[in-house]
Amino acid sequence: MNMKSQKFRKSAEFFGAICGGLLISLPAIPQAVAQESTPKINPCPRIFYEEPHNNQVVVPQGCPPNALTQRLAAQGLLPVPATSSQDQTKLGVGGEAPQPNVIPLRPVPGDQTQQPSPGKVSTDQPALLQPRQTPSATIALTNGTVNIKLVNDTAANVTFQVIGDTAPRSLQGKSDVTLQGLKVPVTVTFEREDHGQLIVTPQPSSEPGSLEVTFKEATNAAQGRSAMRIERNGSVFLN
Structure with a gap:
């Protein structure tokens, strides 16, 4: 085999190795893009804070309280509304992400009444004052x-x-x-x-x-x- 044939063979093998590497790495790119584009599930849609839901629907625990949730918590009928999580804070007011066609989730707040510790008032949650009341x-x-x-x-x-x-x-x-x-x-x-x-x-x-x-x-x-x-x-x- 002459010198020119050997050089041509080595060039062909080098080019084939490069093309093969590109073909192997290509399927991973769309998968990474698809994973990054998957939207987060929004537990606190903005509809909870718009009328009439603002005064008719109790928001899930972990969401910023709307008007009805605040009113019931002040009356001692609900646990103290929890502060919003870090992920919800990143999403904005009411945990609303900038994506269309958000379907509101069914609120499922807890049912046990939380009481503040004696002599200690939390700095991030209001204390519940539940006066004595005669049953109706x-x-x-x-x-x-x-x-x-x-x-x-x-x-x-x-x-x-x-x-x-x-x-x-x-x-x-x-x-x-x-x-x-x-x-x-x-x-x-x-x-x-x-x-x-x-x-x-x-x-x-x-x-x-x-x-x-x-x-x-x-x-x-x-x-x-x-x-x-x-x-x-x-x-x-x-x-």
Whole structure:
């Protein structure tokens, strides 16, 4: 074999090695790009902080509290809203990332009331002051559960939500609905969709472990109620 043939053979082998290396490394590039472009799941969409959700939906724990969450926490009906995580802070107000078509997640806050340590006030969470209150009713529970019948005697629709159990639902005027097998302690919120006030009257039903709650129109804000709490001992409190 002459000198020119040997040089041509070595050049061909060198060029083939370079092309082979490029072919091996190419599939990794689209995979890395695909991994970097995968969007983060947003647990705190901006819709939680816009009307009407701002005053009707309780945000999940870890999200910045909206108006309803702050109001219920101040009344002692919810745990103290946790501060937003570092990832949510990076996403912006309400954990909202700049991506379209965000679907709001179902809120699932905890159900145990947190109490501040005696003589110590947290610097990043407000202390809950829960004054003594006389129960509005008392029922005998069955295996730690309760059935609640909501009766809407008003002409307006009423939005209600079982915190940690159901999403907000609408109860039409002059109608009723029964919520079965709710584990206590349990908190139920309600609001007239026309933003009027509600007189709320809870009373034990003839069936064991059942409570009937009647909604009527209130004439002033002092009569209005927006939440009900049933404790493990069967005590029913209104706020």
